[in-house]
């Protein structure tokens with residue numbers, strides 16, 4: 001009788017232990033899945049540039065084209081662009097003075113030379129000290145990253161039209177992600193490097 005009780009007790013102990021251990025293993029797995037989920041939901045760590053966080057900017061500078069993130073060009077470029085909005089790539093993009101000042105300040109404060117995001121830093125590294133390109137698409141970094149895409153695809157595909165049309169190919173550009181896994185070229189499909 002004593003032996004049976006001991007056996008039952010030992011068995012019960014083993015069972016409890018394995019439940020606790022199994023539970024731990026389960027919790028651990030959940031933690032990993034959580035991390036992976038965070039990675040996929042664009043935590044700032046894996047963003048290429050900081051997302052736009054100024055509603056006036058999105059409204060005014062996103063009405064004709066994608067609202068390019070300030071971290072895609074240096075301060076010098078933004079000052080040149082904002083100083084001549086009347087002659088903006090053959091368009092008149094003039095703003096009321098207050099708004100122009102506000103948006104210039106926003107662009108300058110968040111420009112590529114003041115950003116720690118990885119693409120901003122690489123864009124800066126591809127420029128000479130005094131370079132102030134009016135286009136992101138003219139920076140050496142941009143040209144190098146896109147030189148395998150035939151220009152005729154860009155030009156002849158209605159949904160693209162121009163390399164300046166970032167969102168045509170970068171499905172998560174608005175979030176600040178230009179990851180090559182999120183690239184889908186209209187009429188061409190996923191980009192396999």
Ligand code: HEC
Nearest residue numbers: 060061063064068089091092093134135136137138162164
């Ligand atoms: C009235 C329409 C219009 C408005 C408003 C406008 N833009 Fe543009 N922008 C254009 C056009 C057109 C181009 C040239 C696009 C192309 O070549 O495909 C352009 C190009 C640009 C480019 C260069 C893109 C490249 O090729 O790298 C930048 C940067 C830019 N705009 C910034 C701004 C900012 C900042 C504002 C807000 C102050 C603004 N734009 C508002 C029409 C506009």
Ligand code: HEC
Nearest residue numbers: 119136145154162163164165166169178179180183191193
């Ligand atoms: C015709 C489609 C297309 C357009 C338009 C386009 N891109 Fe890209 N972009 C690509 C492809 C494809 C790649 C991946 C290149 C490679 O590494 O093979 C890429 C890569 C990039 C990268 C590097 C990402 C990485 O993980 O290495 C950045 C940053 C980027 N693009 C920004 C832009 C910006 C900003 C614009 C708009 C001014 C733009 N792109 C317009 C297709 C496009």
